[in-house]
Amino acid sequence: MSDTARFSGFPTAAFDFYDGLLADNSKTYWNAHRQTYDDAVRAPMIALLAELEPEFGAGNVFRPYRDARFSKDKRPYKDHQGGFVGAEDAAGWYVQVGAEGLLVAGGWYAAQGTQLSRFRDAVDSAAGAELVRVVAELRAARFAVGGDTLKTRPRGVDPDHPRIELLRHRSLTCTREHGAPGWVSTRTALRRVREDWRAMSPLVEWLADHVGPAEDGPPPEPR
Secondary structure (H helix, E strand, C coil): CCHHHCCCCCCHHHHHHHHHHHHCCCHHHHHHCHHHHHHHHHHHHHHHHHHHHHHHCCCEECCCECCCCCCCCCCCECCEEEEEEEEECCEEEEEEEECCEEEEEEEECCCCCCHHHHHHHHHCCCHHHHHHHHHHHHHHCCCEEECCECCCCCCCCCCCCCCHHHHCECCEEEEEEEECCHHHHCCHHHHHHHHHHHHHHHHHHHHHHHCCCCCCCCCCCCC
């Protein structure tokens, strides 16, 4: 890795940029502060993912633009910058920086294709006991475990099923919000993200193994 790609933290200018964007989410603000976004937000995120790549795999930096075509909220720009390393379709490790600081997350964020039925089958099998243990350890380590859940039980599932809470999930994630302490602007942020991702890896790996790709069969040829 070149010296220019070395991650040195998210500077305070990144948080100032998002404070300003919250107050004025407009093209005028964006164009006036685009260089700050490039230097203080996007470049550090790229550098962070590059340093994590040898252990977790290649990452992607999400676009800063919102898709507002079908939303009542017409704000053009996201109020945060996310980076993602995929382990499987809709499952992997995530990191985010915004006005509220640094957020680290991992898991399965959206059911695609046959993933939901495979997830429920796995939870209902012997493999479900391992997921129960993994989730308990994450909660003990003070990660917030969440995701999209049904308010009731899935159709055909016994309401007294010992894993009913997990079976209600249509996605399963864990999150830690670090805020914006001074170390976020130093290389300590790299260590904290790496430690969190390592702690989340048993969940991500269980999901990759048992939820798998969106559809059965071989993966599509790369475009």
